[in-house]
Amino acid sequence: MSDNAINLQFQQLYELIQSARNRALFAVNREHLQLYWQVGAFIHGRLTEENWGEKVVEQFSEWLNEKDPTVKNFDRRNIYRMREFFLAYHNVQLGLDENSLSIVGSTKPQLQQTDNRQDKFVVSVKPQIPEMPKWLEKIPWTHHIHILSACKETEERIFYILLTEHEKYTVKELRRQLKSSLYERQKLSSKLLVHLNHPKSEKIPQVFRDRYVFEFLNLPDTFSENDLQKALVGKLKNFLLELGRDFTFLGEEYRLTVGMKDFHTDLLFFHRELQCLVAFELKTTEFEPEYLGQLNFYLEALDRNVKKTHENPSIGVLLCKTKNQEIVEYALSRNITPALIAEYQTHLIDKGVLKKLLHEWSENIENNTDES
Numbered sequence: 001m002s003d004n005a006i007n008l009q010f011q012q013l014y015e016l017i018q019s020a021r022n023r024a025l026f027a028v029n030r031e032h033l034q035l036y037w038q039v040g041a042f043i044h045g046r047l048t049e050e051n052w053g054e055k056v057v058e059q060f061s062e063w064l065n066e067k068d069p070t071v072k073n074f075d076r077r078n079i080y081r082m083r084e085f086f087l088a089y090h091n092v093q094l095g096l097d098e099n100s101l102s103i104v105g106s107t108k109p110q111l112q113q114t115d116n117r118q119d120k121f122v123v124s125v126k127p128q129i130p131e132m133p134k135w136l137e138k139i140p141w142t143h144h145i146h147i148l149s150a151c152k153e154t155e156e157r158i159f160y161i162l163l164t165e166h167e168k169y170t171v172k173e174l175r176r177q178l179k180s181s182l183y184e185r186q187k188l189s190s191k192l193l194v195h196l197n198h199p200k201s202e203k204i205p206q207v208f209r210d211r212y213v214f215e216f217l218n219l220p221d222t223f224s225e226n227d228l229q230k231a232l233v234g235k236l237k238n239f240l241l242e243l244g245r246d247f248t249f250l251g252e253e254y255r256l257t258v259g260m261k262d263f264h265t266d267l268l269f270f271h272r273e274l275q276c277l278v279a280f281e282l283k284t285t286e287f288e289p290e291y292l293g294q295l296n297f298y299l300e301a302l303d304r305n306v307k308k309t310h311e312n313p314s315i316g317v318l319l320c321k322t323k324n325q326e327i328v329e330y331a332l333s334r335n336i337t338p339a340l341i342a343e344y345q346t347h348l349i350d351k352g353v354l355k356k357l358l359h360e361w362s363e364n365i366e367n368n369t370d371e372s
Helices: 001-046 052-069 076-089 133-136 141-150 154-167 172-181 184-193 201-208 225-235 236-243 290-305 324-330 350-372
Strands: 092-094 112-113 211-213 248-260 263-269 276-282 315-320 339-345
Touching: 001 052, 001 141, 001 339, 052 076, 076 112, 076 141, 076 154, 092 133, 133 248, 133 263, 141 154, 141 172, 154 184, 154 339, 184 211, 184 339, 184 350, 211 263, 225 248, 225 263, 225 276, 236 248, 236 350, 263 290, 263 350, 276 290, 290 315, 290 339
Parallel strands: 211 339, 276 315, 315 339
Antiparallel strands: 092 112, 248 263, 263 276
């Protein structure tokens, strides 16, 4: 038997081992979450009925530590986190496909509140604890703690839960997305992105945003397009975190030959779900309509000379320092190619500003709905 055949069989065995390990880790995580949910429910019930004062929780923690020192993570702080975990989701039903990420885009999840007017439930000798929603099992407890601490709204929490599971975020990556106000940026983008003529157009608001944050580049106040390009490639892992894991990097200064002349698109990616090439053009100035002509030329060259027959039409993204939304809408109104114009910032955006913009956007939608 050849070495290649043996290595292939070894790889198959390794995949069996990894699959079993992943299932075991998932089972352990599920059991931990179920336990924390039940403890949180029990504690909430006792505190709500006023059978317990807050000091009793600390007494229980001390009692448990004396009874069995091997039981960890049940100090006063963590027990209250378990209660918060239960309270955050015990009367929420997620009205969408639990494997779907439509919450990331323009579709608002249908959150249904159960009849729980006084935010109480009865604790008997054997507490009747509501079942924990299955979608909470998708991510580990540590991720839940960060989401609960950073997010106040239910929809925002669910957004990060589903996205963390989909993108397989580490805790560090999740913290970065929370700090960069990804939820607010995604919600605002779903309103501002122009509808594209593309076979996967319904997915576009879930994949792209009209504003990106590159705080990881550490660029000076003044920089060139080449500086920006080199910095993004040099920090490709961080760049892909901002874009999303379905992006695969194909190259920088990607050569396109047309009419015996060479042209170069700044950054070229392939998106697995959209099944198409994605070209990024970088600008260090405000968007100008003539930039669109250059991008359309590159997209035509990609579709004619690079795109494979089974792939969808290429998408282009102009990344500009700033943009005027009205000028963007005028420029794209008669554009037939799948092109997007987005702006970027090299510093984290103030979350309060984004929340204010999101609130104004929501109010405008409600006012327009009332008028209609």
